[in-house]
Amino acid sequence: MLCVFLILDVEDEVTDSHPTTLVSADALTCIREERILFDELSFDIQAGDIVQIEGPNGAGKTSLLRIIAGLSRPYAGEVLYQGDNITRCRDEFNEDLLYLGHLAGVKSELTAEENLNFSLRISGYDEFEPREILSKVNLTGFEEALAGHLSAGQHRRTALARLWHTNCRIWILDEPFTAIDKKGVEELEQLFLAHADRGGCVIMTTHQDMSKIGDDKLRKIKLDYRFV
Numbered sequence: 001m002l003c004v005f006l007i008l009d010v011e012d013e014v015t016d017s018h019p020t021t022l023v024s025a026d027a028l029t030c031i032r033e034e035r036i037l038f039d040e041l042s043f044d045i046q047a048g049d050i051v052q053i054e055g056p057n058g059a060g061k062t063s064l065l066r067i068i069a070g071l072s073r074p075y076a077g078e079v080l081y082q083g084d085n086i087t088r089c090r091d092e093f094n095e096d097l098l099y100l101g102h103l104a105g106v107k108s109e110l111t112a113e114e115n116l117n118f119s120l121r122i123s124g125y126d127e128f129e130p131r132e133i134l135s136k137v138n139l140t141g142f143e144e145a146l147a148g149h150l151s152a153g154q155h156r157r158t159a160l161a162r163l164w165h166t167n168c169r170i171w172i173l174d175e176p177f178t179a180i181d182k183k184g185v186e187e188l189e190q191l192f193l194a195h196a197d198r199g200g201c202v203i204m205t206t207h208q209d210m211s212k213i214g215d216d217k218l219r220k221i222k223l224d225y226r227f228v
């Protein structure tokens with residue numbers, strides 16, 4: 001079966017006080033298993049933007065996030081960080097990027113504290129106290145629990161804890177709300193808004209209704225395809 005595509009509708013630009021373009025996609029094309037997921041997709045993401053990538057299962061949302069993060073290559077087109085192709089400024093881009101994928105890098109055989117400690121140390125954030133951060137994501141009392149023994153939501157919170165202490169401006173988050181309860185979703189939304197107000201950006205996939213973020217703040221990139 002041949003598949004055709006796509007795209008997409010990059011909704012109205014947000015009016016913001018941070019005009020710096022952090023990330024740009026220039027004519028990105030992604031093909032998987034002879035299926036065009038998106039074709040010549042271009043957009044700019046400014047400091048202060050919260051961007052939701054939308055589309056049905058299999059539309060290519062994770063593929064797009066991974067390409068933006070430089071974890072996989074597009075069939076054609078390029079990703080730019082402040083105007084430079086990310087392959088030419090890899091170190092600077094990585095220093096400014098916090099990527100949390102589907103699996104979120106939490107090791108089941110380590111405790112919640114050990115997991116966070118590890119991710120803070122390899123990112124150079126030695127000054128932060130893991131227990132204090134875990135308290136912010138409601139994991140006080142679970143610091144020494146093995147991540148593999150935590151509930152799905154607590155496991156996800158362990159991964160998301162890093163968002164509370166990072167200097168990275170570019171957050172790329174694949175389904176950050178998965179398994180998170182209502183209060184946790186609200187706290188994350190507030191965190192995203194605060195991050196955007198500080199001049200960061202959030203690029204995420206989610207099937208969650210993001211209307212609380214507000215149309216003035218939220219931009220959407222819609223991916224779609226159809227079979228023929």
Ligand SMILES: Nc1ncnc2c1ncn2[C@@H]1O[C@H](COP(=O)(O)OP(=O)(O)OP(=O)(O)O)[C@@H](O)[C@H]1O
Pocket residue numbers: 032033037055056057058059060061062063064
């Ligand atoms: N490395 C790969 N090799 C081959 N096919 C792939 C690869 N990665 C993704 N695909 C295919 O590309 C399509 C899009 O996958 P992707 O994970 O990007 O979709 P998605 O929109 O994030 O879906 P979901 O909402 O279910 O998470 C799927 O059909 C998937 O099987």
